[in-house]
Amino acid sequence: MGTVVSLSLAAEATTTDEAGATDDPATVALARAIIALHAADRVFSTWKPQSPMSRLRRGEIGLDEAPPEVAEVLDLCRRARDASGGWFDPWRMPGGLDPTGLVKGWAAEQALAALRGSGAPAAMVNAGGDIAVFGEPAPGEPWRIGIQHPRYEDRVLCVVELSVDGAVATSGTYQRGFHVVDPATEEPAAGLLAATVTGPSLAFADALATGLLASGGQALERVAANEGYSALTVDADGRMRATPGFPVAVELAMAR
Amino acid sequence: MKRSAVVLAATAAGLGFVLAYHPSGGGNAALPASVAASSKSGVGAGATAVGTDQLLKGGLGDIQVRVSAQNGKITSVGMARLNVHGPQSAQITGSVIPQLQQQVLAGNGRSIHAVSGATYTSQAYARSLQAALDKIAATGGSNAALGTGNGNGRVAVTGGGGHDD
Numbered sequence: 001m002g003t004v005v006s007l008s009l010a011a012e013a014t015t016t017d018e019a020g021a022t023d024d025p026a027t028v029a030l031a032r033a034i035i036a037l038h039a040a041d042r043v044f045s046t047w048k049p050q051s052p053m054s055r056l057r058r059g060e061i062g063l064d065e066a067p068p069e070v071a072e073v074l075d076l077c078r079r080a081r082d083a084s085g086g087w088f089d090p091w092r093m094p095g096g097l098d099p100t101g102l103v104k105g106w107a108a109e110q111a112l113a114a115l116r117g118s119g120a121p122a123a124m125v126n127a128g129g130d131i132a133v134f135g136e137p138a139p140g141e142p143w144r145i146g147i148q149h150p151r152y153e154d155r156v157l158c159v160v161e162l163s164v165d166g167a168v169a170t171s172g173t174y175q176r177g178f179h180v181v182d183p184a185t186e187e188p189a190a191g192l193l194a195a196t197v198t199g200p201s202l203a204f205a206d207a208l209a210t211g212l213l214a215s216g217g218q219a220l221e222r223v224a225a226n227e228g229y230s231a232l233t234v235d236a237d238g239r240m241r242a243t244p245g246f247p248v249a250v251e252l253a254m255a256r
Numbered sequence: 257m258k259r260s261a262v263v264l265a266a267t268a269a270g271l272g273f274v275l276a277y278h279p280s281g282g283g284n285a286a287l288p289a290s291v292a293a294s295s296k297s298g299v300g301a302g303a304t305a306v307g308t309d310q311l312l313k314g315g316l317g318d319i320q321v322r323v324s325a326q327n328g329k330i331t332s333v334g335m336a337r338l339n340v341h342g343p344q345s346a347q348i349t350g351s352v353i354p355q356l357q358q359q360v361l362a363g364n365g366r367s368i369h370a371v372s373g374a375t376y377t378s379q380a381y382a383r384s385l386q387a388a389l390d391k392i393a394a395t396g397g398s399n400a401a402l403g404t405g406n407g408n409g410r411v412a413v414t415g416g417g418g419h420d421d
Contacts, residue, residue, distance in 0.1 A: 004381040006389075008369065104375070126386055129373040137369055146385065148373025156385065159368055172374030194374060 003128030009115050010122040029118030033111040040107035043067050057096050080207035085222035088211030105130050105206025130169040132202035133162050150174045150193035150234050161249040167202035171195050171213040182214050191216030192233050199229035
């Protein structure tokens with residue numbers, strides 16, 4: 001499955017010469033961010049039969065033969081499994097090992113690091129709905145992120161504010177159906193329309209949101225027990241539950 | 257200094273990119289193959305697999321990224337070519353923009369920078385709220401992420417786009 005990554009970067013005004021060429025740092029930073037995304041995709045894609053992750057899944061290579069970032073990601077997966085109370089578990093997926101629930105957030109973090117390395121004062125990466133930011137979009141202002149309404153695609157449910165470094169990830173059944181699996185039963189997760197997690201790391205927030213959705217909401221307290229993380233769930237009846245720290249700035253809509 | 261907005265999109269899965277470059281006043285532009293910026297550091301683990309002059313196509317246009325590597329380390333990266341497909345830009349419908357802005361403005365009078373939601377496919381992106389925000393930024397609207405039009409000499413660099421599996 002392909003998705004789309006939107007990149008935002010605060011930058012000085014671009015200049016081009018008469019031939020239209022530029023060595024504008026923002027443009028270069030964006031190129032590097034894109035390269036980081038594609039590099040992550042090449043390593044971790046479970047849709048590409050020859051990716052190191054696909055070969056690892058088939059047992060063709062060992063972890064020591066895979067690029068070092070594979071071990072890094074799997075280590076993060078282990079920590080996220082614990083942090084979700086076992087509800088996020090890439091080792092108990094129907095098709096075998098599948099870290100996809102964390103990799104997208106991780107890849108977005110790599111892209112954000114590339115943008116940060118350009119010296120830009122602020123940037124944001126939105127990887128298919130999972131967002132990581134740094135800096136301030138304008139002096140003294142937080143990033144304002146709308147949370148997609150699970151029933152109406154042209155509405156947001158609420159607006160959260162992220163400060164200098166932060167992330168927000170949402171998992172839901174409304175875009176691609178029941179694709180998240182309960183690791184205990186290996187059955188599709190039901191019970192929630194959407195789960196959103198905020199916190200300092202997007203890789204972690206992404207995995208925790210996946211686990212929270214898989215749990216049908218049972219993991220809400222466990223997820224929020226992680227330092228710096230908070231969560232919001234919307235159940236099938238439209239009821240919303242948020243943990244104490246969830247940074248809602250504006251509540252806009254009932255989820256029904 | 258010329259003000260402009262660079263609109264860019266990439267995909268996390270599969271090759272396919274979009275990059276639309278709007279010089280002030282909008283319109284499409286193509287950069288000749290003379291862009292290269294020096295950098296000593298790599299772009300992260302796994303980057304050594306990056307080739308040179310990759311042509312990446314998708315959604316709103318093509319971008320050719322020029323990457324030079326020595327001993328497995330990236331030594332430079334830049335845009336070699338940039339083409340925008342005008343008609344495809346129109347795939348991102350403007351119809352959800354007024355509704356989104358109306359709703360958000362009703363909330364607190366300030367716009368939002370992004371939308372978090374369940375992972376959309378490349379196809380679904382085109383009608384997503386994030387696509388609407390990207391479109392606003394691309395056209396230099398006052399609601400663009402990072403404040404295009406805020407008069408402090410910055411430009412907004414944002415984007416969206418996609419590819420097909």
